[in-house]
Amino acid sequence: xxxxxxxxxxxxxxxxxxxxxxxxxxxxxxxxxxxxxxxxxxxxxxxxxxxxxxxxxxxxxxxxxxxxxxxxxxxxxxxxxxxxxxxxxxxxxxxxxxxxxxxxxxxxxxxxxxx
Numbered sequence: 001x002x003x004x005x006x007x008x009x010x011x012x013x014x015x016x017x018x019x020x021x022x023x024x025x026x027x028x029x030x031x032x033x034x035x036x037x038x039x040x041x042x043x044x045x046x047x048x049x050x051x052x053x054x055x056x057x058x059x060x061x062x063x064x065x066x067x068x069x070x071x072x073x074x075x076x077x078x079x080x081x082x083x084x085x086x087x088x089x090x091x092x093x094x095x096x097x098x099x100x101x102x103x104x105x106x107x108x109x110x111x112x113x114x115x
Contacts, residue, residue, distance in 0.1 A: 001061070001094045003087070005069050005077045012061035012091075014098045021060035039101055043108045046092060051078055054088060057095075 001012040023036020038060070045053030055078055059071045081087055095101040 001090055003058075003077065005073050008067075008069075010062055010065060010069055012058055012094070013064050014061050014094045014101055015064075016100045017063050018061045019100050019104075021063045022057070025056070025060070039095070039104045040108050043092075043095070043105060044112065046088060047108075047112060049088070051084070054078060054091060057091060061091075061094075 001014075002009050003012065004010070019036075019039050022038025022042060024038075026038035026041055027034045027036045029035075042053045042057050046057065055071060055075045058074050058078075059069070062068045062074075078084065078087065092105070096105040
């Protein structure tokens with residue numbers, strides 16, 4: 001996925017490194033052990049329309065970029081985006097189509113439907 005942020009095309013990759021970045025930032029701790037919950041947590045928030053969660057996810061998806069945009073730049077882009085729904089849809093589609101997130105996305109969707 002690509003977005004033009006501050007006049008530069010940025011590539012967003014939703015692979016294993018992306019999931020690892022999310023898990024480093026968003027986790028639960030139990031008995032001194034950390035368990036990454038980043039992707040499953042952020043998927044629920046994105047499905048709920050959280051632009052903050054979308055910004056976090058997109059920032060983690062730039063972890064492979066040599067010149068990574070700042071979180072604030074992504075937030076500014078999202079605040080001024082004319083087609084924000086499309087960004088939400090494309091982000092979810094990218095996660096759901098990539099092996100790194102496919103199973104978590106499927107299970108999260110299933111869990112959300114049962115509640």
